[in-house]
Amino acid sequence: MSSHIKTLLSLPLILTAGLGSAANAQNPKSTFTIVRSTQWGAQNYNPFVPGDQHLLPTNSAIYESLFFVNSINGKVTPVLGTKYTWSKDNKTLTVSTRPNVKWHDGKAFSAADAAFSFNYLKQYPALDTSGIWKSGLSSVKATNPTTLVFTFATPNTPIFQYIAATPMVPEHLWKDVKDPSTFTNTKPVGTGPFVADSYSQQALRVLKNPNYWIKGQPYVDALVWIATSTNDAAQLKLLSGEADFGYVGISDPKTYASKSPTASYWWPTNNINFLYFNTVKAPFNDVGFRRGVAAAIDTREVAQKAYAGAVAAASPAAVFPGQQKQWLTNAAKSTFDAAAADKALTAAGYKKDASGNRLGKDGKVLPSFKILVGAGWTDFITMAQVIGTNLKKVGINTSIDQQAWGSYSGGLQTGSYDMGISWGWGNGSTPYYTFNAAFNPDFSAPVGKTAASNLSRYTNPAITKALETFSATSDAAAQQQAMTTIVSTVMKEQPWVPLTDRVNFGLFNTSKFTGFPSAENPYNDSSPDDTNGARLLYLNVKPK
Missing domain, CATH: 3.40.190.10 (Periplasmic binding protein-like II)
Structure with a gap:
């Protein structure tokens, strides 16, 4: 554009x-x-x-969900749901739905509509972009007109945020929609x-x-x-x-x-802006290369130039300020050091030629890598310019690839990019949401297929296990230990570079x-x- x-x-x-x-x-x-x-x-x-x-x-x-969860403080505001309770074993979530609500066509809303809406996502998995039905949920039933019961095969307390945000649709209209993925719904009826x-x-x-x-x-x-x-x-x-x-x-x-x-x-602040590496594409599939590139990027300069001091550089741990006291056991410091980055890249097998250009392991000059950003998005364009200047100093050439939203998000999700700047595609009241969206295998996909939110296409058994541990418990100490494993593994493997806090x-x-x-x-x-x-x-x- x-x-x-x-x-x-x-x-x-x-x-x-x-x-x-x-x-x-x-x-x-x-x-x-x-x-x-x-x-x-x-x-x-x-x-x-x-x-x-x-x-x-x-x-x-037009459409409403059961609740609104405020990402900066975790506060839950009732919408079509009025209250919710978890069972002691965290395998049952019971939601009371609001009485005396009407759809735009005058018909009454009930818990049956809500149950239909969730089961519709089960019937058509391509619509379940939050992975609700991949996360231990086994059934959703309306036990009466104002009671909705979610049953889980395995506990998953963080899923509440996604359940809360799911839009409710009227069963009497949507039950006859045979292909919802192509249904344009030009006469919408919501609450x-x-x-x-x-x-x-x-x-x-x-x-x-x-x-x-x-x-x-x-x-x-x-x-x-x-x-x-x-x-x-x-x-x-x-x-x-x-x-x-x-x-x-x-x-x-x-x-x-x-x-x-x-x-x-x-x-x-409720999220982080990242430079994502496409980790299934050489040389970004090499952790040594990723770590060298990360060390070459001055995130303080990125933040200062992109937001004129209004937004800070991100913690390398990818935990934003409001959550650091609770979830970071050790303060994470920036790894920026251009000289060290230069040496690290050489040590990883990426030497320089006489002109200062970085070579691949095959001895050929590395191509110029594209940094994908949204067209006209001045903050991301500025970030890409700073990153390009930083990487040039260690012999890596880049160009900025501005794309309109459809091809920008599509490029990130189908894995057709080199590096790309975007926010965490999951965020919430704990760091779990950021890391689960980014590294859960359920949200990845083969190159060419659409990944829901694992944009780097990076997975790691240690991270996957820690995510499972976190979601299955409400014990603070166990969750803390799981988060420490996730943070330390991601910082070591560097599938992304946390650039700035995102507001x-x-x-x-x-x-x-x-x-x-x-x-x-x-x-x-x-x-x-x-x-x-x-x-x-x-x-x-x-x-x-």
């Missing part, structure tokens, strides 16, 4: 074109506008297909605070659900998403007041906030609305605009 800013039609024109008469008649008085640096695809509101295939309001405004309205390549609109189960909410009549081609263009929309919220990874949020009295941000990039313009999340009121974790945490933002913002 080119980096120039595409000219958008004026918002009223976009929305008027293609709106039905009923939508026009509604004429919302308050519209909360979200800007997204992307070009979305076809009209698809299927909540079970991966996020790059369905439209942004799908899981944030959420908004209903689908209009769609175009530039703008999406959803309208307030007048029969929503929380009386008096949402406070706004409509949500509109508008598209830009770059993060910089999205920032301009926010500064001008054309947008009220954007999940935008700009380089310096402090400068953004200084440009307008109504510009503000909240960037809480949720909430940018706001407060000129028209109040009620945004903050460190003082962290009702969500500054969630991305297309996730179930964003639903809480859309429920809480109020017109001034």
